[in-house]
Amino acid sequence: MTRPISGLDVPLAVLVARQREAAAVEEWNRLHPIGTPVTAYPGLRPEDDPGTERLTTCTRSKAALLGGHTAVVWVHGHGACIALTHVDLRTRATAGEAAEYRHLLDASEAAFAQMACDHPEACTCDDGGHP
Structure with missing residues (x-):
């Protein structure tokens, strides 16, 4: 099933995924201010690659929806955004x-x-x- 958006047919699954990611951004920003302590994984998560890079850092932006499809945040010590799925909260x-x-x-x-x-x-x- 597809729905037209700006003249394009977009699969319903894509629309649902976008809504889920947008909700994740809203939830993150409601609960976590800029400066929240996190551990961020710019590449793979450690369960996928035990040798992956880990950044013990804090957020330097609010979360945003990248390209209309991926919830991301920027952290200190890394130049690019990182998907929220690759960011773990630290308690303090x-x-x-x-x-x-x-x-x-x-x-x-x-x-x-x-x-x-x-x-x-x-x-x-x-x-x-x-x-």
């Missing part, structure tokens, strides 16, 4: 992560800008370090 960030996330989300935070950076090789600031 460590104190150090929380401070770094606040800084990443608000680079004008005065207290953070005054701190000496003892990890410039790992710093995620655009300027390569803190003043």
Whole structure:
């Protein structure tokens, strides 16, 4: 069964999948603000490849519907979006992560800008370090 959308016949299964993904975006954004601690898997999930890359990070955007078909979110430490199916919530960030996330989300935070950076090789600031 198909339904016309803008002159195209779209299978009903595709429409249902799009609605499901759109609902996932709405639910994610309702429950998880920007800055939510997550573990993200840019490639395969660990159950599919035990050696897959894991990012212990936080979200840097609201979730969105990519191309009208995939629920995604952007995270710190990765340039592209990641499907919500490849993002696991973490219950809480460590104190150090929380401070770094606040800084990443608000680079004008005065207290953070005054701190000496003892990890410039790992710093995620655009300027390569803190003043």
